[in-house]
Structures are given as C-alpha cells and as structure tokens.
Amino acid sequence: MDLIEMIQAMARDAKLSARLLRGARRGEKDTALGFMAENILARKEEIIKTNAKDVTLAREKGLNPAMIDRLTLHEKTITSMVAGLRQVAVLPDPVGELTGMWKRPNGLKVGRVRIPLGVIGFIYESRPNVTVDGAALCLKSGNAVLLKGGSEAINSNLILEEILTEAMKKANLPEKSIQVIPSTKHEAVGILLGMDDYVDMIIPRGGESLISFVAENSKIPVLKHFKGVCHVYVDECADLEMARKICFNAKVQRPGVCNAMETMLVHKKVAPSFLPGMIESFKEAGVEIRACENSLRLVPGLLLAKDSDWPAEFLDLILAVKIVEDMDEALDHIDRYGSNHTEAIVTNDYERSQEFLERVDASVVLVNASTRFNDGFELGLGAEIGINTSKLHAYGPMSLEELTTTKFIVFGSGQVRT
Amino acid sequence: MDLIEMIQAMARDAKLSARLLRGARRGEKDTALGFMAENILARKEEIIKTNAKDVTLAREKGLNPAMIDRLTLHEKTITSMVAGLRQVAVLPDPVGELTGMWKRPNGLKVGRVRIPLGVIGFIYESRPNVTVDGAALCLKSGNAVLLKGGSEAINSNLILEEILTEAMKKANLPEKSIQVIPSTKHEAVGILLGMDDYVDMIIPRGGESLISFVAENSKIPVLKHFKGVCHVYVDECADLEMARKICFNAKVQRPGVCNAMETMLVHKKVAPSFLPGMIESFKEAGVEIRACENSLRLVPGLLLAKDSDWPAEFLDLILAVKIVEDMDEALDHIDRYGSNHTEAIVTNDYERSQEFLERVDASVVLVNASTRFNDGFELGLGAEIGINTSKLHAYGPMSLEELTTTKFIVFGSGQVRT
Numbered sequence: 001m002d003l004i005e006m007i008q009a010m011a012r013d014a015k016l017s018a019r020l021l022r023g024a025r026r027g028e029k030d031t032a033l034g035f036m037a038e039n040i041l042a043r044k045e046e047i048i049k050t051n052a053k054d055v056t057l058a059r060e061k062g063l064n065p066a067m068i069d070r071l072t073l074h075e076k077t078i079t080s081m082v083a084g085l086r087q088v089a090v091l092p093d094p095v096g097e098l099t100g101m102w103k104r105p106n107g108l109k110v111g112r113v114r115i116p117l118g119v120i121g122f123i124y125e126s127r128p129n130v131t132v133d134g135a136a137l138c139l140k141s142g143n144a145v146l147l148k149g150g151s152e153a154i155n156s157n158l159i160l161e162e163i164l165t166e167a168m169k170k171a172n173l174p175e176k177s178i179q180v181i182p183s184t185k186h187e188a189v190g191i192l193l194g195m196d197d198y199v200d201m202i203i204p205r206g207g208e209s210l211i212s213f214v215a216e217n218s219k220i221p222v223l224k225h226f227k228g229v230c231h232v233y234v235d236e237c238a239d240l241e242m243a244r245k246i247c248f249n250a251k252v253q254r255p256g257v258c259n260a261m262e263t264m265l266v267h268k269k270v271a272p273s274f275l276p277g278m279i280e281s282f283k284e285a286g287v288e289i290r291a292c293e294n295s296l297r298l299v300p301g302l303l304l305a306k307d308s309d310w311p312a313e314f315l316d317l318i319l320a321v322k323i324v325e326d327m328d329e330a331l332d333h334i335d336r337y338g339s340n341h342t343e344a345i346v347t348n349d350y351e352r353s354q355e356f357l358e359r360v361d362a363s364v365v366l367v368n369a370s371t372r373f374n375d376g377f378e379l380g381l382g383a384e385i386g387i388n389t390s391k392l393h394a395y396g397p398m399s400l401e402e403l404t405t406t407k408f409i410v411f412g413s414g415q416v417r418t
Numbered sequence: 419m420d421l422i423e424m425i426q427a428m429a430r431d432a433k434l435s436a437r438l439l440r441g442a443r444r445g446e447k448d449t450a451l452g453f454m455a456e457n458i459l460a461r462k463e464e465i466i467k468t469n470a471k472d473v474t475l476a477r478e479k480g481l482n483p484a485m486i487d488r489l490t491l492h493e494k495t496i497t498s499m500v501a502g503l504r505q506v507a508v509l510p511d512p513v514g515e516l517t518g519m520w521k522r523p524n525g526l527k528v529g530r531v532r533i534p535l536g537v538i539g540f541i542y543e544s545r546p547n548v549t550v551d552g553a554a555l556c557l558k559s560g561n562a563v564l565l566k567g568g569s570e571a572i573n574s575n576l577i578l579e580e581i582l583t584e585a586m587k588k589a590n591l592p593e594k595s596i597q598v599i600p601s602t603k604h605e606a607v608g609i610l611l612g613m614d615d616y617v618d619m620i621i622p623r624g625g626e627s628l629i630s631f632v633a634e635n636s637k638i639p640v641l642k643h644f645k646g647v648c649h650v651y652v653d654e655c656a657d658l659e660m661a662r663k664i665c666f667n668a669k670v671q672r673p674g675v676c677n678a679m680e681t682m683l684v685h686k687k688v689a690p691s692f693l694p695g696m697i698e699s700f701k702e703a704g705v706e707i708r709a710c711e712n713s714l715r716l717v718p719g720l721l722l723a724k725d726s727d728w729p730a731e732f733l734d735l736i737l738a739v740k741i742v743e744d745m746d747e748a749l750d751h752i753d754r755y756g757s758n759h760t761e762a763i764v765t766n767d768y769e770r771s772q773e774f775l776e777r778v779d780a781s782v783v784l785v786n787a788s789t790r791f792n793d794g795f796e797l798g799l800g801a802e803i804g805i806n807t808s809k810l811h812a813y814g815p816m817s818l819e820e821l822t823t824t825k826f827i828v829f830g831s832g833q834v835r836t
Contacts, residue, residue, distance in 0.1 A: 363826060365825060416787075417796065
C-alpha cells in the first residue's frame with residue numbers, strides 16, 4: 001500500500017470514529033483519559049527505552065542539542081504527561097453545551113448547541129509529549145485526531161499511540177480516533193493536507209517554515225500561529241517600578257517563546273527616568289539592545305536598531321527599544337509591526353488603558369501585566385493546543401471550546417413556512 | 419493601472435478603513451445606514467434607469483429569463499432594499515460585547531470581547547440588492563468590505579456603491595470601507611482571492627461552480643455554502659397529518675432553494691398509510707417522484723430512483739423517496755448522502771427526537787418543523803449574509819455575530835509570570 005492510500009485509509013477511519021465519538025459521554029472520555037495515564041505509568045520504562053532509540057538516531061544525524069533536549073523523554077516529562085492527562089479529565093466537557101436558546105413568534109424554539117468539529121489534523125515537531133497533549137484535548141472535545149509528529153520522534157510517537165489506543169479500547173471508545181501517521185516522509189504532510197473530504201481542521205505547531213508550508217498547501221482550513229512580535233508600551237502615566245518588573249519579565253523570563261516581548265515602546269516623557277536603569281537591568285541579564293536614535297541619546301553606546309529589527313521576532317535575548325511621542329505613535333507602531341499576537345500597556349491612566357484595550361488589534365491585549373500570560377493555562381482555559389493569530393474561528397489561545405463548533409437545534413410543533 | 423494593482427490598492431484602502439471602522443460607535447453606524455436608506459429612496463429613478471442598462475445588455479447577451487428576473491430592480495426590490503437597511507440598523511451591534519470575564523488566582527481579570535474580523539471579500543452573482551445587504555451587514559459588524567458582484571450587474575452595483583459611500587461620508591465614516599470592484603473580468607475574482615495580506619475572510623454566494631472556484635483558489639479563509647441535500651424523516655411515531663404538512667412545505671413552497679427537501683425518508687411501519695396520499699398531493703403539485711423499490715410496491719407506476727438521485731440537489735420539483743427499516747437506517751442514509759445543511763424528523767416519540775437532534779451532523783436539525791426554516795431571519799438572527807456548511811468559525815446561517823471574532827482583554831495590576 002503506498003503512502004497516499006495509507007493516509008487516505010487512516011483519514012477514512014478517523015471520520016468513521018469521529019461519528020461514534022461525537023456521541024460519547026463525558027464519563028466515558030474521562031475514563032479513557034484515566035486509563036491513558038495509568039498505561040503510561042505502567043509502561044514508563046518501555047517508553048523511555050523506545051525514546052532512547054529516537055535520541056540515538058537523532059544524535060547520529062547530528063541534530064542540535066536544543067532539539068535533542070526537546071526530543072528526550074525522562075521521568076519528569078513522563079510525570080508531566082500524566083499530570084496533563086489528569087488535568088484534561090478534570091476540565092468540563094464542552095460538547096452539548098447549549099450556548100443559547102430563544103423562542104420565535106411562530107413558537108419555534110431555536111437553540112445553539114456545542115458539537116465537536118469532527119477530525120483534526122495535528123502537525124507538530126520534535127516533542128513527543130505533544131502527541132499525548134494533542135490526543136487528550138481532541139478526545140475530550142469529541143474529535144478524532146490524525147497526529148503527524150516530527151520524523152525524529154517516530155518511535156516514541158508510535159509507542160505512545162499504542163498506549164493511548166489501548167486505553168481507548170479499554171474504555172469502549174473507537175480506537176481509530178487517535179492515529180499517529182507512521183511515516184517519517186515529508187510527503188506525508190502534503191498528503192494529509194489534501195484530505196479535505198475527511199479532515200475538518202489542521203493545526204500546525206512548529207517553526208515558521210512548517211507553518212508556511214502548511215498554510216500554502218492545505219485544502220483544509222488551517223488555524224495557524226505565525227510570528228509573535230509582541231510589544232510592551234510604557235506610558236507616561238506608568239508606575240515605573242511596575243513597568244520595570246513587567247518589561248523584564250516579558251523579555252527575560254523565557255526569551256525563546258512567542259509571547260516574549262520583542263520591542264519595548266517608551267513614552268518620551270518617562271524615557272529619561274525609565275530607560276537608563278531598565279537598560280542596565282537588561283544588560284545584566286545578557287539582553288542585547290537595539291535602540292532608536294532618541295534612546296541612543298539617553299543611553300550612549302547602544303547598538304542602533306535597523307529597519308529590519310522592528311518587525312523581527314528575535315526569540316532570543318535581543319530587544320528593540322523605541323521612544324515614542326505619544327500613545328498614538330505607539331499604536332501606529334504596533335499596527336504596523338505587530339503580529340496580532342500579544343500587546344501590553346503599562347499605565348495608571350484610566351482613559352489610556354481603555355483606549356489601548358479597544359484600539360489594539362491582537363489576540364490578547366493586556367493592561368499592567370506581562371505579555372507572557374498569553375497562554376491557555378495562564379488565561380484560565382485549562383489547557384492549550386495552540387495559539388491562533390488569524391481571526392477566523394478562534395483568535396488567540398485555543399483550548400477545548402475552540403475545538404468545537406455549534407449547530408442549531410429547533411424544536412417545532414408542526415410549523416411550516418408561509 | 420492594471421487589474422492587480424487596482425485591486426491591491428482597493429484592498430489596502432479597505433484595510434486602512436477597517437482600522438478606523440473597528441472603533442466606530444453604534445450610533446454612527448446606524449446613522450450611516452439611515453442615510454443609505456434615504457439616499458436610495460431619493461435616487462430611486464436613477465437606480466432603476468442605470469439598472470435598465472444592465473438588463474438591456476443582459477438580454478442582448480441572451481441571459482435566461484430567471485437570471486434577467488434576478489438582475490432587474492423595480493419599485494418593489496428597492497423598497498425591500500430600504501427595509502433591509504432599516505432592519506439592520508435596528509439590530510444590536512455585536513462589536514464590544516463582553517462574552518465572558520473571569521478572575522485568575524493571581525488576580526488577573528481575563529475577558530473576551532467581540533471585535534470585527536477586519537476586511538471581508540464578498541463574491542456573489544446577479545442580484546444587485548445583495549450589494550446593499552452585504553454592505554449593510556459588514557458595516558454594522560464593523561468590517562470593511564470588497565464587493566465583487568456578477569459582471570452583468572456592474573452598472574447597478576457601481577451606482578449603489580456611489581449612493582452607499584455618499585452616506586458613509588455624510589456620517590463621517592471611512593468611505594473606502596465599502597468598495598465595489600469595478601471590473602467585469604473573471605480574473606478579478608482570482609486576484610481578490612490572493613489578497614491575504616489585506617482580506618480576512620471570503621464569503622462566496624452563488625452556484626456550485628463559483629463556490630468551487632473560490633474554495634480551490636483562495637489563499638484567504640473561505641466560509642462556503644456547498645449543496646443543500648436536505649431530508650425529512652417521517653418516523654413511525656409521527657403525527658401523519660403534521661408530517662404531510664411539513665413534507666409538502668419542505669418540497670413545494672420554494673423548490674429552488676438550498677433548504678428545500680430533496681429526499682423524504684419514511685419508516686416502513688407508517689409507509690402504507692402515509693405514502694400513497696402524500697405522493698398523490700405531491701403529484702398534484704407537479705412534483706416528480708423518484709422512489710425506492712419498496713415505495714414502488716406501495717405506489718405503483720412511480721419512477722425508480724437511480725443511485726445518483728440520493729446525493730442529488732435537485733433544486734426543482736423533484737423528490738427522492740425511500741422507505742427505511744428504522745431510524746438507524748434513516749440516520750445512516752443522512753450521514754452518507756446529506757450535505758451537513760438541514761435535516762428534520764417528524765415524530766412524537768420523545769427519545770427519538772432527542773436522539774435525532776444529537777446524532778445528526780447538520781448545521782440545522784429540526785424536530786417537527788419544515789427544513790425551510792434554515793435561514794437567518796427565520797431562526798431569529800435578524801439577517802443573513804449566507805449559510806456556512808463547513809464547520810469552522812460558524813456552522814449554519816451567518817449574521818452579524820458571525821462576522822466578528824473575539825479577542826482576550828486582560829486587566830492586571832503588575833502581574834508577571836514566574
């Protein structure tokens with residue numbers, strides 16, 4: 001059987017499973033999640049041994065240490081996988097929620113009820129624990145899932161599939177609703193993206209080249225996360241101590257992630273009192289500053305920012321800094337260079353806080369808090385399968401509810417249209 | 419300036435206008451809608467005269483009478499355009515609605531607020547009144563719109579654009595937020611579908627070939643309406659008089675539309691008492707019946723249904739009829755041949771009604787009511803820009819709320835992530 005036929009058969013099985021799964025009760029799904037946790041603990045040694053094969057191969061191929069690190073499963077990652085499963089089990093089931101109901105003049109009662117999307121195609125890189133996270137969230141939201149992980153994690157992903165589907169079987173749920181595509185070939189991704197007869201949504205998670213490839217080649221709707229070029233705007237009415245804490249956290253706490261600050265915008269009135277100390281702290285933390293000309297005048301010896309620094313997602317200990325005339329200039333800058341991801345203002349002015357919240361077009365807009373809070377767990381969604389920076393279906397972090405849609409249900413008593 | 423440059427410039431203007439429009443207040447938008455209604459009434463004669471040019475050209479090109487009919491504007495269609503504008507003005511503004519807010523353990527207050535999508539590309543055929551409907555719904559939901567109507571309606575659409583943007587100017591709203599693409603060339607559609615830097619969503623409305631072309635060529639997310647292969651299942655526990663009324667209405671009241679019934683499924687136990695009379699009524703109304711073998715045994719002389727009749731969207735006075743063993747067979751048939759559009763059951767059995775509502779995967783599922791109610795107005799959404807039969811973003815009829823998305827807003831007091 002060739003790759004196309006294989007993936008098509010898997011997609012068909014997924015669709016059939018989705019049909020069974022959409023009626024599954026919360027109890028059944030949570031039981032399966034519990035079995036998954038138990039199975040993973042019971043077969044821990046085996047998982048680590050299988051994962052070691054992937055790690056050895058990756059080393060032989062010369063993958064860089066960061067990638068090897070992400071690939072490696074050990075006691076701690078397995079504990080967190082299990083904790084993740086138990087956490088999803090505790091979350092409310094989004095399926096079946098009536099989001100509204102009203103009565104029409106002709107007596108029809110019209111409601112909207114939350115239902116699963118159907119089949120999700122989840123495409124991701126390296127970390128094998130994402131296999132478990134993705135499977136758990138799709139199961140809890142009543143969706144079947146086709147998982148295409150990184151080729152270097154294939155053995156780990158396949159043993160996890162075995163363990164997860166065993167739990168599904170034990171819970172009397174359709175085992176084909178969780179399938180790992182057993183191919184390390186890149187073509188497998190392209191083939192999956194063409195299965196629009198069977199798959200309802202694609203979620204890609206990974207680097208820019210993966211996302212672009214998926215967005216350009218998919219016949220299926222894609223919920224994609226592009227860049228996170230996030231700003232903190234320090235307003236003239238900011239509490240400067242608070243601003244310092246927030247900006248430092250937003251840049252330094254974990255610089256390699258999408259919700260880290262990449263450019264700091266500072267109102268000209270507070271720049272003299274704020275910038276020198278702030279930049280000093282950044283330098284102590286090893287942050288390289290790329291500054292506008294006005295900032296250079298206040299803090300000599302900094303690197304001058306290039307045009308290409310303003311739209312850059314550094315994902316590193318690098319920060320662009322710009323002094324602005326007023327909030328309007330900050331808003332213009334964000335509109336021009338922001339990536340609709342996360343934007344924050346630090347201010348104690350009521351009106352400005354309201355205006356910033358209203359005028360900024362980003363999936364998460366914060367007042368007096370770090371950009372690092374754009375995250376499903378941190379915002380209280382309970383979990384996260386990704387962050388969507390396009391506006392359709394869901395804007396921002398996606399959790400269980402975002403893996404569903406609503407259908408209309410109508411209770412009539414013989415009504416016809418006239 | 420060539421076509422690509424022109425459409426690009428329009429798309430860029432639309433994006434700039436959308437940025438201004440997203441902060442517009444309800445009062446401003448409703449005032450503009452009011453001016454539009456007034457302007458249309460004031461320039462009625464001119465509209466009808468310009469439309470006559472389109473109609474003459476269409477006749478010369480030999481367009482069929484149904485298309486000419488749809489193209490023609492007269493006193494009555496203009497009155498209904500104006501009524502439509504006033505109706506949209508009365509609807510609540512979806513923008514700014516807080517759909518939820520909660521407090522995190524660290525004190526962060528997290529809310530979700532409804533915002534416009536940005537720029538909508540609306541591609542449609544023939545009827546010039548759709549230009550006004552589309553513009554009104556996009557304006558009220560705070561979106562800029564690029565309108566690409568049928569080439570045969572170009573003069574009508576351009577004078578309507580002039581009238582609508584005049585009203586925008588008078589209300590101090592950005593006039594470039596309503597733009598008709600002034601080209602009759604088919605390439606214009608393809609060019610618009612490539613403007614993913616500026617346009618957030620495409621809504622195509624028209625025949626199957628238009629929808630397929632758009633779906634296959636768009637780099638922008640498409641909310642598409644495919645076929646409406648709608649069923650009514652007459653259960654063994656149905657009130658047969660009610661079933662007769664509902665089935666007759668679903669097929670005959672307006673057979674050319676997507677929410678008309680195309681296949682009637684009848685439980686074998688009620689088939690002998692229900693089918694002969696029902697088919698008699700259908701025949702009197704000029705409906706051609708294509709029946710399964712079992713139906714033929716009950717009502718001799720009918721046409722035997724071919725395999726191709728079950729997935730067919732007749733959009734005509736033609737009906738496929740099938741006797742089923744039980745509800746499971748009806749559900750299987752709907753899963754196999756339905757188009758996720760509209761499905762109805764007629765039954766007085768409580769459990770079956772619940773099961774049908776739960777198990778059928780369609781954008782609207784009805785108990786004891788005609789399929790013809792799948793319509794934004796009829797379901798109480800106040801208006802309709804289209805019906806989405808794919809599941810992302812909105813499933814079913816789309817109105818103002820479906821032209822928006824939500825962003826997260828976060829009120830902090832200095833929180834950072836640890």
